[in-house]
Amino acid sequence: SEDCDFISFDDIGYGQELIPDGYRQLNWFGVHYLKNDDDYIYNGYAAALTSGKYIAYIAHIEDDQLQLPTINSINNITTFNARSFIAAAAWANDIQLSITGLNNNQILYEKTVTIEQLVPSIVELNWSNIDMITFNTSGGIPTNGYSLTRQVAFDNLCIVINPPEFKCPTTTSSGLYINSLDSETFWQCSNGIPYLQHCPSGLEWSQDKLTCDWKVPTTTIVTTTIVPPDCTLITFENIPSDDYSVSSWIPSTYHDLSWTNVYYLNVPYQEERHGWSGYSSALASGEYAVFNRGGESMTISKATTFNINSFVAAAVWAQNLKIDLTGSNNGLVVYNKTIVLQVTSATLVELNWSNIDTIHFEPYDGEAYSYFMYNTHFAIDDLCIKFH
Structure with missing residues (x-):
């Protein structure tokens, strides 16, 4: 897609680590990256590699795992569109990869695909206005004598970050700004990225004081009765x-x-x-x-x-x-x-x-x-x- 920001993971740096939060304006939980070299020729890492030398992967997910691997918005107001990615199972065939797209913790999209080891799959999503993707795996048949490990590698993740309704003054701005649509919230800019913050209950944002202040309710205005001449x-x-x-x-x-x-x-x-x-x-x-x-x-x-x-x-x-x-x-x-x-x-x-x-x-x-x-x-x- 012309407006797609293909994430090939080649600009992340050397190593085999968890992808750090903030990479490509997204937060990552439970998603690793590694360099595909000669050790990974005959497995799903090589099959998933589409460009460059680096790929991402999600590790084996236990059946009772409490928190699934996720990719989500770097702040709590930006959404993104997830178009597609290339995937392959690392050490098994017939892995069931379940993907969920959410916005504000509400499930908007769900999809399950079968992932093989040596045959890469193009996973088409075309999901819009989500702020989180979760991944889960199940099933699988081990190959080449490996024990069952449901690792799934992926590359060329196609994501479009939607611009927030508020933009920080510059790409390096840090500061606090009024939210003209809601007096109980305000914008915090950190290195040019806006974060929507909430005032405690009963308070509202004061741009003059740059803090949450007591909410000024609509008061009933009264006047005295006509003052008697001798009063x-x-x-x-x-x-x-x-x-x-x-x-x-x-x-x-x-x-x-x-x-x-x-x-x-x-x-x-x-x-x-x-x-x-x-x-x-x-x-x-x-x-x-x-x-x-x-x-x-x-x-x-x-x-x-x-x-x-x-x-x-x-x-x-x-x-x-x-x-x-x-x-x-x-x-x-x-x-x-x-x-x-x-x-x-x-x-x-x-x-x-x-x-x-x-x-x-x-x-x-x-x-x-x-x-x-x-x-x-x-x-x-x-x-x-x-x-x-």
């Missing part, structure tokens, strides 16, 4: 700090409120450094949100009373995170509510509580999301408060 919308954007990488306590008098165990952070910076999380879901405006440090309870209070209308919230690491909200005045509980937060979506929590001086947040339960470690952190943004 102060606290977006946490004006906390005094010259360093956006700082994550620290909210100043004790910020917006004339007392903040107990409440931390603020720059969400885009957090995502850039540590990947996506529920902080990104909670962010309703700007770049800053607040969270409960250590996953513990937090409190917002004031010396005088205030009304709390609403806020946007999301769990940071755990799905179905429950939070008990308690509104009190002078130590007396006047409101309570339990909310359930998700990592992958924000919740607009509408309270419309009046005349309280303290709101307490108590997180519990939930289960770790994806590969996150379980913790009871939650984040809030766009806190809508009316001051008296």
Whole structure:
């Protein structure tokens, strides 16, 4: 065939060894090569030799052998077409040679031929888009007093390597590249050969970071209700700090409120450094949100009373995170509510509580999301408060 890459094994080097992986862009298991010289004139090695001085052969296969000799794609995405080869049995007649063509471990083709010792056989396959060939042998009648050995020699293997859907930039490229068809996989080039790699479950490829990162799910975007004219919308954007990488306590008098165990952070910076999380879901405006440090309870209070209308919230690491909200005045509980937060979506929590001086947040339960470690952190943004 004009487009066939005939493999005659003459460029493999001197010896009688296993064919190394990578030879002719294929991997080889249990397939040997040898130089046919005067010692092999009257056997199947000489009969199979079609060109040059070297041939390949598969050794005797035991009936209970667990792994059969194979020829397969050098990576897990390239396929090839197997057209034909010349074969002869080395030391016996009537060897039954069974050949199987597979793709992704699915059998596409099967063929069994009878191989003789001194009469070479042209084994026509014409198989397309496979990534593995397996060989098995059975039967056989020993010749010339030899014990039964089912070795089969072959030469001029006609194979066409199909080009992969992704090509490395150069024939010597090594690097990592995005797979535009599947965000959960990526291409690894090694000496110009592409290998399709898979990210662990729950992660996706980030070309910016050149690593698998937390998968960014489609989040539910929420907005606060129309802010009443007398409501102060606290977006946490004006906390005094010259360093956006700082994550620290909210100043004790910020917006004339007392903040107990409440931390603020720059969400885009957090995502850039540590990947996506529920902080990104909670962010309703700007770049800053607040969270409960250590996953513990937090409190917002004031010396005088205030009304709390609403806020946007999301769990940071755990799905179905429950939070008990308690509104009190002078130590007396006047409101309570339990909310359930998700990592992958924000919740607009509408309270419309009046005349309280303290709101307490108590997180519990939930289960770790994806590969996150379980913790009871939650984040809030766009806190809508009316001051008296």
